[in-house]
Amino acid sequence: MTFQDLVSTPSTFPSWIKRIPGRNAGSSGPSKGAIVVFPHAGAAAASYRALASALAAGADTYIVQYPQRADRLNEPAHETVHDLALGLFEAGPWGSVAPLRLFGHSMGAVVAFEFARVAEERGVAVQKLWASAGPPPCVVAEMPELPTSNDEVLAELADLGGTDPELLADEEFSELLATAMRADYEAFNRYEPSPDIRVGTDIHVLGGRDDHRIAIEVLRLWARHTAGSYELSLYDGGHFYLYDHVDSVAAQVNADA
Structure with a gap:
C-alpha cells in the first residue's frame, strides 16, 4: 500500500456497508479477519442478511450495497463491474479488518473477483474468493449482452427465480x-x-447442480483465474441454490478460516 493509499483510505465504513458482528468477537485467539458479501445483480444488501448472519458465526461479516438501490438509490451507477468493485474497495478501511474472505453470488462473484484484484494491488490480504454461481471472466466476451429494458429485465428476473412472484x-x-x-x-x-x-488468492467455486444459467463446465473455468488453488463444490438446486443451503454454505466458508 502506498502513502497516497493510506492518506485517501477512510477511517470508518459508510452506513451502506452493513456489518454483522462476528459471534467470536472478543475471543482470545488470533483474528479471523472478515467476510465480505457481494450480492447478485439487482439485489440489495438486505437480501443477504440471512447468509451474513450465518457467516458471522465465524467472523465479522460485511454486506456491500451497490448504487441505484436502498440507501444508495440516488447515487449514480458505475460504468463497469471493475469500477463498481473499485468504488466498494475505496469506500472503507478494508486493510483494518483483513485478511478478507470474499463471497459473491452470480454477478456478485465477478464483482468480488474484481474487488480481490484491487485489494491485492493495494496490499490488502485476501484469504480466499468464494465464487457462487457466477460466470468466470474468461467467458464474459462470449456471453450475449444482458437485457436492459424494463420489460426484458422483469422477464429475466422471472426466469432466474429467487424473487417472490408477488413482489414482482x-x-x-x-x-x-x-x-x-x-x-x-x-x-x-x-x-x-x-x-x-488472475488473482493470487485461492478460489473456491460453488454452484447448483441444476443451474440452467451457469453450467458446471463453465464453473470449472474459474480455475484459470487464480495463481493459487481451485476447488468446486456443488449443491442441489438451481441458480439460487444458495437460498436453500444458507447454513451449509456458511458452515463451509467458516470451516475454512
Whole structure:
C-alpha cells in the first residue's frame, strides 16, 4: 500500500456497508479477519442478511450495497463491474479488518473477483474468493449482452427465480428492482476483462447442480483465474441454490478460516 493509499483510505465504513458482528468477537485467539458479501445483480444488501448472519458465526461479516438501490438509490451507477468493485474497495478501511474472505453470488462473484484484484494491488490480504454461481471472466466476451429494458429485465428476473412472484407483481417494487438490475447489467455489459486475468488468492467455486444459467463446465473455468488453488463444490438446486443451503454454505466458508 502506498502513502497516497493510506492518506485517501477512510477511517470508518459508510452506513451502506452493513456489518454483522462476528459471534467470536472478543475471543482470545488470533483474528479471523472478515467476510465480505457481494450480492447478485439487482439485489440489495438486505437480501443477504440471512447468509451474513450465518457467516458471522465465524467472523465479522460485511454486506456491500451497490448504487441505484436502498440507501444508495440516488447515487449514480458505475460504468463497469471493475469500477463498481473499485468504488466498494475505496469506500472503507478494508486493510483494518483483513485478511478478507470474499463471497459473491452470480454477478456478485465477478464483482468480488474484481474487488480481490484491487485489494491485492493495494496490499490488502485476501484469504480466499468464494465464487457462487457466477460466470468466470474468461467467458464474459462470449456471453450475449444482458437485457436492459424494463420489460426484458422483469422477464429475466422471472426466469432466474429467487424473487417472490408477488413482489414482482407489485408495480412500485418491480420498478425499483428493475432500476437496480438495469444498472448492474449495464455495468456488466461494459466489462471487458482479459481472459487470462488472475488473482493470487485461492478460489473456491460453488454452484447448483441444476443451474440452467451457469453450467458446471463453465464453473470449472474459474480455475484459470487464480495463481493459487481451485476447488468446486456443488449443491442441489438451481441458480439460487444458495437460498436453500444458507447454513451449509456458511458452515463451509467458516470451516475454512
